[in-house]
Amino acid sequence: MSRVDGILFDIDGVLTQDGQALPGAVQTIAALRDRSFPFRLITNTTRKSRRDTARSLGLAGLAIEESEILTPVLAARRLLQQRNWRGHYLVDRRATADLPPEAENDPDAVLVGDLGDGFTVERLNIAFRHLKRGAALIALQKNRYWLAGGVPTLDAGPFVAALEFAAGIEAEILGKPGDAFFRTAEQELFEGRGGRAALIGDRWETDVEGARSAGFDGILVKTGMYEPGDEGKGRPDAVLASIDELLPWLDSPRP
Numbered sequence: 001m002s003r004v005d006g007i008l009f010d011i012d013g014v015l016t017q018d019g020q021a022l023p024g025a026v027q028t029i030a031a032l033r034d035r036s037f038p039f040r041l042i043t044n045t046t047r048k049s050r051r052d053t054a055r056s057l058g059l060a061g062l063a064i065e066e067s068e069i070l071t072p073v074l075a076a077r078r079l080l081q082q083r084n085w086r087g088h089y090l091v092d093r094r095a096t097a098d099l100p101p102e103a104e105n106d107p108d109a110v111l112v113g114d115l116g117d118g119f120t121v122e123r124l125n126i127a128f129r130h131l132k133r134g135a136a137l138i139a140l141q142k143n144r145y146w147l148a149g150g151v152p153t154l155d156a157g158p159f160v161a162a163l164e165f166a167a168g169i170e171a172e173i174l175g176k177p178g179d180a181f182f183r184t185a186e187q188e189l190f191e192g193r194g195g196r197a198a199l200i201g202d203r204w205e206t207d208v209e210g211a212r213s214a215g216f217d218g219i220l221v222k223t224g225m226y227e228p229g230d231e232g233k234g235r236p237d238a239v240l241a242s243i244d245e246l247l248p249w250l251d252s253p254r255p
């Protein structure tokens, strides 16, 4: 019997770093496939379509199907469709491939993802004016920063916070650590049958603490965004030096 019944993998900093597979990633995924062990990839990346994410994982040597990847952009598409809303997008053009066509005027919602250098004062002001007119604010994620080639770089979160502050509203957050995102992931992981899931990630807040509050095991890896001392935050169920230690953990007895 395995420690858990299914694994959710964060991608950046866990399976890959700057487009390269991290040591042990390829073997771990291959071993889980061999065992027919349920897993999905769950990412807060909003700068790529799901197809592009699958393609870059493939280039790194990780054979992953598009349907095995969960992104906040897909959650946003589902939400817009459910509510019959039309959105204004502060979202990287590469990711809008996964979204319905953008509203030409009077959007019901402003969607914010990581736009990188595309976050100009002009674009933020256009979005702000939609919010002032009553559009809802939807954050694909609210990460503080990420590592671009090892360099700390502003993510979507600071811009979401700026719009929240200016408009005096609170964003609905779709990615990790949002509960709805984790519930969808659990559904897909176990195809509705239920089971005990673990999420393995490099961020103690969005991955470990988020997973634990969703009722999953939270596993922290000391790669990617990990900083010394993070193992003391978010109460991880396990701390692993890297993805390479996942299989031994999985095969250890349940406490």
Ligand SMILES: [Mg+2]
Residues within 6 Å of the ligand: 010, 011, 012, 013, 014, 201, 202, 203, 224, 225
């Ligand atoms: Mg990560």
